[in-house]
Amino acid sequence: MYIENDEKEYEISQLDNKKRTNRSSLKKNGLLHDKILSYGDDTVSNKIIHGENLDVLKLLQEDFSNAFKCVYLDPPYNNGESYLHYLDNMEHEKWLSNLSERLRIIKSLLSEDGSLWLSIDDSEMHYLKVMADSVFGRENFVSTIIWEKRTTRENRKAFSRNHEYVLVYAKNALKWSKIRNTLPLTAEASDRYKNPDHDPRGPWQSVSANVQAGHATLNQFYTIVSPSGVSHYPPKGRCWVYSESKMMEEIKKNNIWFGRNGEGVPRIKKFLSDRKAGLVPETIWKAEIVGTTSDAKKHLLQLFTDTALFDTPKPEELIARILKISTNPGDLVLDAFLGSGTTCAVAHKMNRKYIGIEIGNHIRTHCFSRMKKVVDGEQGGISKDVNWTGGGGFEFFSVDK
Ligand SMILES: C[S@@+](CC[C@H](N)C(=O)[O-])C[C@H]1O[C@@H](n2cnc3c(N)ncnc32)[C@H](O)[C@@H]1O
Structure with a gap:
């Protein structure tokens, strides 16, 4: 599923030496608890886990069956690109079967009124839809969202691809349609x-x-x-x-x-x-409302002045809209392809509980550092929209090999 560009090594020098010598590792269901990379209030049970997501998902089955209200997945799209932090080029059948194996476990982790949101682009969209239908059942397919990911023209290609998709599945579409939230009335x-x-x-x-x-x-x-x-x-x-x-x-x-x-x-x-019911979500999500890839990168640039930019982040506003529709405060959210940590950052600011899984070392350089800033009251992304002032915390784990 993943090939890592291994030039990124965690900078031990960033850490407080005293804390590090006190480091305690706690075995919890095959996971090692890293006290140094955990931050803030540790009673809140938010988790960031370093490891191969298949291993972690299997471990989660023990304690988290039927537990997640929303799973957001932003896997490598298999579009042939080579990004700084991961390669995105796998044999098609292998890519599909790897993802299918993960979706089967994720279905068992979703609560009966839970939903799965899958980001994808044109390269594999239609194959992914057929595969996901076979896992969730066509009757549980909810919708395809079109996200306007860029507003500028890409002149090097035959078509300027300005959108991506988000496929939405429910564990049980009928139940989900009754609990999903509407969106607040816009000023417009x-x-x-x-x-x-x-x-x-x-x-x-x-x-x-x-x-x-x-x-x-x-x-x-x-x-x-x-x-x-x-x-x-x-x-x-x-x-x-x-x-x-x-x-x-x-x-x-x-x-x-x-x-x-x-x-x-x-x-x-x-x-x-x-008008108490709010707005039924529409399927075209415009950049002016949920942001673009370029907006997300600008946010990361503010967060990490001395770390290599992550190539494919999602804007916080996009994930916030997904969480607004699919969850309520206190609900549990999972992201098994965490990347730069967007889902956990948004879930944290929106007072949802979360587990994020990432295989790359950028879980330390990006996710940990970002989440630490979020706990300290970072003001980018959706912070102002949700009046975020800081607080809470998260625990860091890695897979015990
Ligand atoms: C498209 S990026 C996700 C970006 C993320 N949504 C964000 O906003 O930053 C995909 C991520 O999945 C990670 N990944 C790929 N295969 C993985 C695996 N088998 N287990 C865990 N993480 C994986 C990659 O390292 C990469 O960071």
């Missing part, structure tokens, strides 16, 4: 609510009062006379959404809008104050 969406008639119930927007007539009953076809005396009949192939008696009641309650001059086609008033 709430701006659409106005109050042209000074309704004391506050701002509202209007939606169509006619619907397709496919399943209509006879009492949905009638003439509505507007306050100014204009008659309206539903357009061809459509009927009114309410029966005549219900429509008359709604008109009396001032819930139907006939335009400023009282002559327009009737529409239903929907009030902002009734």
